[in-house]
Amino acid sequence: MESKQTLGFQTEVKQLLQLMIHSLYSNREIFLRELISNASDACDKLRYQALDNDALYEGDAELRVEISADREAHTLTLRDNGIGMDRDDVIANLGTIARSGTMEFLKQLTGEQKKDSRLIGQFGVGFYSAFIVADEVTVNTRKAGTPASTGVQWQSRGEGEFTVEPLERAEHGTEIILHLREDALEFAEEYRLRHLIRKYSDHIDLPVRMQTVVDSSEQEGEEKTVPVWETVNEAQALWTRPRSDVSDDEYTSFYQHIAHDGDAPLAWSHNRVEGKLEYTSLLYVPSKAPFDLYQREGVRGLKLYVQRVFIMDDAEQFLPLYLRFIKGVVDSNDLSLNVSREILQQDPQVEKMKSALTKRALDMLKKLAKNDAEKYQNFWNAFGSVLKEGPAEDFSNRQQIAELLRFSTTHTDQPLQDQSLADYVSRMKEGQQKIYYVVADGFNAARNSPQLEIFRKKGIEVLLLSDRIDDWLMAHLGEFDGKSFADVAKGDLDLGDVEDEAEKKAQEETAKAKQPLIERLKGVLGERVADVRVTHRLTDSPACVVLDEHDVGFQMRRLMEAAGQPIPESRPILEINPDHALVQGLEGAPDERFDDLAAILLDQAILAEGGHLDDPAAYVRRLNKVLTDTL
Ligand SMILES: Nc1ncnc2c1ncn2[C@@H]1O[C@H](COP(=O)(O)OP(=O)(O)OP(=O)(O)O)[C@@H](O)[C@H]1O
Secondary structure: OOOOEEEEOOHHHHHHHHHHHHOOOOOOOHHHHHHHHHHHHHHHHHHHHHHHOHHHHOOOOOOOEEEEEEOOOOEEEEEEOOOOOOHHHHHHHHHHOOOHHHHHHHHHOOOOHHHHHHHHHHOOOOHHHHHHHEEEEEEEEEOOOOOHHHEEEEEEOOOOEEEEEEEOOOOOEEEEEEEEOHHHHHHHOHHHHHHHHHHHHOOOOOOEEEEEEEEEEEEOOEEEEEEEEEEOOOOOOHHHOOHHHOOHHHHHHHHHHHHOOOOOOOEEEEEEEOOOOOEEEEEEEOOOOOOOOOOOOOOOOEEEEEOOEEEEEEEHHHOOHHHOOOEEEEEEOOOOOOOOHHHHHHOHHHHHHHHHHHHHHHHHHHHHHHHOHHHHHHHHHHHHHHHOOHHHHOHHHHHHHHHHOOEEEOOOOOOOOOEOHHHHHHOOOOOOOOEEEEEOOOHHHHHOOHHHHHHHHHOOOEEEEOOOOHHHHHHHHOEEOOEEEEEOOEOOOOOHHHOOHHHHHHHHHHHHHOHHHHHHHHHHHHHHOOEEEEOOOOOOOOEEEEEOOOOOOHHHHHHHHHOOOOOOOOOOEEEEOOOOHHHHHHHOOOHHHHHHHHHHHHHHHHHHHOOOOOOHHHHHHHHHHHHHHHO
């Protein structure tokens, strides 16, 4: 048998402990939530593993958590009869392996205690929160189903080192003994503990018991004290209760338990489905994005239960990827208890549940948008760009998703995305048939895009898009309220009936008159452009570049380029503003000067659109030549 060993905490864990001990005072009670939460997870794990091996219960199938305090000794003890840990588990889990969350946690610290303490649970650094209130922590544990001699004792003062040593332990499960700091003795007070236990564990399906009053009874003249274990929490899984019985506070604290998030959720939706498929779901919209929202391997999915038995965390088969921010629980009556991830992937029932849960989640967002604009904006700011993946991933729900989208537009000219498509449609000009948008790499580039000039002049609103996903979104959105979308940088400018016949005629005539100039430009620019034409979309700029209706957009091209993907060959169309002095000056220019100005015009149009030049040095050379001539 190995003897006592002293080991160093991993660097990140050390940093974390320093922080726990020295800075997080504001919300100290959360350590209890974290430790109860761990105990509850440990019991869930044992219940699950015992499904096909009853012996793991070792004759004690009544899963529970017990909490007792000793005011004299300054200790608080939490005991569970869950799965327990062996020596390797203890070393890995409680010291040497920083969870991926720890680093992120450290990165995101703001120095503001309130905020920082809320981050603790979210990043899976729960156990160490014990050191907020304790100056020494002892963990006695034994893995269920192993001999009594394989117990382990872990001990640390949270200062950089911990010890592990073998322990003879009759019971399986884990006992955590906190030696409370002088200033944390309130956590040994019975009334305080009772209150906290109810606050943090009423909703979990596991009795949390306290050794409270000591019962003294006179027997044969001798005073005998009997410890009484009393269940303090409600101990009923929250989702199994009828909606009308559950308070908002309870929904909130259940969310905080399952999502490891100290903040309140923005909305929830709790439903029981009966009939062919029977299940209960409880879905939540968090208020802020987790750090791994955009990572491929990021944690997502619901907690899956089958007939109240916990089966797995992060069951991702029940919601589409674009709703990966939704947290919650699904409890099925139909799935088998030994269902695995592989089975979930193929089960047609799961597919049906996924489709129903998707609708529920979208409905929940719709309601939030309708009832609370401020919260909805909060949701959109956190998760809008994920929801924008929806129309491409989930064709059948794309209209519903379209209603949920928010944009910044020329109506507000602000980067905040807070205008819905319905808002846009309600402001459409008489005769306007399309919803116009511009896509650029950043908000300012979009807002100042030359292509918008005519739209601003005529008071036609344009959506200003600058998220990476936007080109992709627009390609899949199709239409909204019977109106199609038009990229102002693609194809011919078509303002529908906003322009009258006289205007159109005048434009045609100008185009005819400029034909010789157009031909001359084409001759000079040659292969660099697909076409040159006169436009009336510009009022201030001399020229702009646009793409053919069916070309891949400028933004998408840059994304594909950055991702090392082959980009389909396409050349821009140069459009010139016949009313601009520079264009007018071109007409009479001698050949050499004309060639320089033509090239500059094209290069400038590409730059204004946000593109980069193949030969920037040539552009600078030409520009300097022209500038010098004017001196
Ligand atoms: N009471 C317990 N019984 C068995 N294992 C435990 C217990 N408490 C902690 N552990 C183990 O230690 C690990 C680390 O716990 P910790 O609370 O730091 O992080 P976590 O539980 O993984 O994340 P989070 O707190 O966000 O749930 C757990 O994942 C679990 O494997």
